[in-house]
Amino acid sequence: EDQVTQSPEALRLQEGESSSLNCSYTVSGLRGLFWYRQDPGKGPEFLFTLYSAGEEKEKERLKATLTKKESFLHITAPKPEDSATYLCAVWRSQGNLIFGKGTKLSVKP
Amino acid sequence: DGGITQSPKYLFRKEGQNVTLSCEQNLNHDAMYWYRQDPGQGLRLIYYSQIVNDFQKGDIAEGYSVSREKKESFPLTVTSAQKNPTAFYLCASSTPGETGELFFGEGSRLTVL
Numbered sequence: 427e428d429q430v431t432q433s434p435e436a437l438r439l440q441e442g443e444s445s446s447l448n449c450s451y452t453v454s455g456l457r458g459l460f461w462y463r464q465d466p467g468k469g470p471e472f473l474f475t476l477y478s479a480g481e482e483k484e485k486e487r488l489k490a491t492l493t494k495k496e497s498f499l500h501i502t503a504p505k506p507e508d509s510a511t512y513l514c515a516v517w518r519s520q521g522n523l524i525f526g527k528g529t530k531l532s533v534k535p
Numbered sequence: 536d537g538g539i540t541q542s543p544k545y546l547f548r549k550e551g552q553n554v555t556l557s558c559e560q561n562l563n564h565d566a567m568y569w570y571r572q573d574p575g576q577g578l579r580l581i582y583y584s585q586i587v588n589d590f591q592k593g594d595i596a597e598g599y600s601v602s603r604e605k606k607e608s609f610p611l612t613v614t615s616a617q618k619n620p621t622a623f624y625l626c627a628s629s630t631p632g633e634t635g636e637l638f639f640g641e642g643s644r645l646t647v648l
Contacts, residue, residue, distance in 0.1 A: 458635045459635075460635040460636065462637075467641075467642070468642065469539075469541075469625050469640050470625070472638070513578070515635060522580055522583070522593070523580070523635055524577070525577035525579075526577050527577045528577070
């Protein structure tokens, strides 16, 4: 069965304390992996697309990487405004997305 | 500004009533989607449409219905047959070939009393 698992469920960091979020997946025929950011009560906002193992994408303090079985979202020197839930989604060969449950990130000043 | 507009933002209904959630986009996207989000769960696909006058069931279509009469509009009806309708509903759209890069609306929170 196709599955996307995100860990940890919740992460609390101090401002400036770097860390990583994990997204592991088991799907038949990966066509792409996507990261989204979701603020409370809002719709998700697209961050990155990764298509092949070894690929990396960066945006401000965020860097996403992809291997054959998992993806990491690295957050360098986070700020309180980075607090949000980060969602991972996998695009499979059947053509639709499977979303993970998300990691809720809290960054304290 | 281009985007996706969902309405209403909050909706309350009594058991046994149907309710329709609106989704309008001015991004000129062909594909539109409806997702449901529950606490502690990933987004789950209800229905999607790749083109006007055509739509397909997603993973949890039972108790829901949709229409796609115009490219800009993709309304979702939550029927009385949906056993647990209280949830956060999200509408999204995408350009052809970029199925994973979704543009989401602000969501509609439905509460059944």
